[in-house]
Amino acid sequence: MIFNTASQVTSPPSPQVPSEVYDVIVVGAGPGGATCAWKCAEQHDLRVLLLDRAAQMPRYKPCGGGIPASLARDVPGISEAIAEFSDLTVTKLRHSWRGKDAALAALETTDGSPAAVWMVQRPRFDSYLAGRAVQAGAVLRTGVKISEVLSDADGVTVTSAAGEAFRGRVVVGADGAKGVVGTRAGLRLQKRYGIAREIEIPFAAPDGGLWHPKLEPGAAYLDYGTVPNGYAWIFPKRNCLSVGAGLLLPSEPSPAAEKNLGQVLKEAILTLLASVGLSYPLDSEADAPKLWAHPIPYWTGSEPLATPDGRALLVGDAAGVVQPLFGEGIQYAVRSGYLAAQCIAAGTVARDYTSGIRDFFAAEFDAAARISKIFHRAPLLSYRLAVKNPAGTRLIGRIMAGETSMAHMERRVYERLHVPRALRPK
Numbered sequence: 001m002i003f004n005t006a007s008q009v010t011s012p013p014s015p016q017v018p019s020e021v022y023d024v025i026v027v028g029a030g031p032g033g034a035t036c037a038w039k040c041a042e043q044h045d046l047r048v049l050l051l052d053r054a055a056q057m058p059r060y061k062p063c064g065g066g067i068p069a070s071l072a073r074d075v076p077g078i079s080e081a082i083a084e085f086s087d088l089t090v091t092k093l094r095h096s097w098r099g100k101d102a103a104l105a106a107l108e109t110t111d112g113s114p115a116a117v118w119m120v121q122r123p124r125f126d127s128y129l130a131g132r133a134v135q136a137g138a139v140l141r142t143g144v145k146i147s148e149v150l151s152d153a154d155g156v157t158v159t160s161a162a163g164e165a166f167r168g169r170v171v172v173g174a175d176g177a178k179g180v181v182g183t184r185a186g187l188r189l190q191k192r193y194g195i196a197r198e199i200e201i202p203f204a205a206p207d208g209g210l211w212h213p214k215l216e217p218g219a220a221y222l223d224y225g226t227v228p229n230g231y232a233w234i235f236p237k238r239n240c241l242s243v244g245a246g247l248l249l250p251s252e253p254s255p256a257a258e259k260n261l262g263q264v265l266k267e268a269i270l271t272l273l274a275s276v277g278l279s280y281p282l283d284s285e286a287d288a289p290k291l292w293a294h295p296i297p298y299w300t301g302s303e304p305l306a307t308p309d310g311r312a313l314l315v316g317d318a319a320g321v322v323q324p325l326f327g328e329g330i331q332y333a334v335r336s337g338y339l340a341a342q343c344i345a346a347g348t349v350a351r352d353y354t355s356g357i358r359d360f361f362a363a364e365f366d367a368a369a370r371i372s373k374i375f376h377r378a379p380l381l382s383y384r385l386a387v388k389n390p391a392g393t394r395l396i397g398r399i400m401a402g403e404t405s406m407a408h409m410e411r412r413v414y415e416r417l418h419v420p421r422a423l424r425p426k
């Protein structure tokens with residue numbers, strides 16, 4: 001069988017049949033793919049090939065790099081990666097509305113202790129995870145861009161754009177928001193995206209300290225009202241700030257809207273920076289940091305994430321497992337990569353993988369999507385009544401600590417906004 005759709009029929013290259021057959025071929029060495037490769041090799045002793053189109057690891061990925069501490073409890077070995085590569089830990093959120101009307105509040109667990117959000121530099125974090133896969137026995141090949149996936153009764157052949165073929169029993173599409181494995185395997189054909197822009201602004205704290213001298217130590221900054229259906233942020237890292245803006249609820253895609261959106265996102269970044277006394281590095285400066293743009297996949301929950309024969313499955317952004325309220329995807333990429341490894345090892349991909357993802361994430365993501373819709377329907381009211389209230393940030397702290405759920409947050413939002421019970425989703 002050729003995994004393909006009528007609209008994407010291409011002439012498949014005629015690759016040489018590879019002599020080496022892997023148990024698992026993982027396409028994409030981001031947190032989803034690297035975790036899957038690592039766990040397949042280390043815990044299940046599978047023969048794993050990990051491929052990435054980047055010329056080398058570490059590679060850059062536009063991302064705020066915020067990861068909730070609860071991830072360490074659920075995925076063995078992740079706390080070591082965090083200990084090594086989390087630059088700073090955030091325990092406060094500073095909210096603002098179009099750069100004004102600011103409120104600082106603590107992220108707290110139920111017992112009142114600080115709830116931590118780790119700030120990782122993605123190139124180093126992702127490279128560490130890929131390194132753990134290699135240490136566990138996986139083969140890592142960079143500079144390999146996969147363009148074709150074909151399955152047959154015995155396995156699957158993936159072929160690079162350069163015509164190199166690789167053979168495995170199972171292929172994992174961990175190739176990000178616009179990944180090709182899903183499309184070639186007939187999975188997630190109805191993708192929709194939000195979009196985010198991000199810039200990393202380097203700084204040197206005068207006293208050699210960790211935090212930017214103009215910003216509140218231990219705080220991440222979130223600004224609302226300048227991006228329709230989204231927000232702008234400053235996430236602190238050691239010696240640099242990740243500053244970005246993203247639209248999370250997608251509108252119908254159109255080139256004109258996307259072009260305009262790029263400018264809207266840039267202006268949101270400028271507004272937030274100006275509001276804290278910082279300036280945007282000018283484009284004309286030769287060494288100005290790059291303003292990146294990257295899609296954020298939209299969770300639908302309705303499509304299968306594995307083929308009926310279990311030969312192909314998707315993890316992370318390729319599977320659309322991004323939480324629709326915050327646009328947070330790292331922890332879900334890692335969690336889905338971990339679950340994928342367990343299903344592959346047990347030989348239960350076709351039966352258990354899609355349902356496992358839904359069991360873990362659907363209720364949370366669906367509640368987050370509904371909260372997001374409420375917020376963006378009446379953003380200023382929501383900002384004043386819910387976001388600015390310190391109880392809202394405490395609740396986010398408990399969600400980040402894994403102590404409570406988005407469903408609980410949704411109930412609190414309805415109470416706060418006095419939504420009649422009859423109008424709340426069952």
Ligand SMILES: Cc1cc2nc3c(=O)[nH]c(=O)nc-3n(C[C@H](O)[C@H](O)[C@H](O)COP(=O)(O)OP(=O)(O)OC[C@H]3O[C@@H](n4cnc5c(N)ncnc54)[C@H](O)[C@@H]3O)c2cc1C
Nearest residue numbers: 028030031032053063064065066146175176316317329330
């Ligand atoms: C601006 C921005 C800010 C964000 N901030 C946060 C945040 O603070 N916290 C958070 O949790 N999430 C954040 N996210 C989301 C987060 O970045 C993603 O959810 C996460 O990177 C998903 O990981 P992944 O492993 O699925 O995919 P990726 O990290 O995208 O990795 C995919 C890999 O596949 C490789 N690849 C792609 N195509 C091919 C191919 N054809 N052949 C071979 N290799 C291929 C790529 O080179 C890449 O290495 C942000 C996203 C954006 C855009």
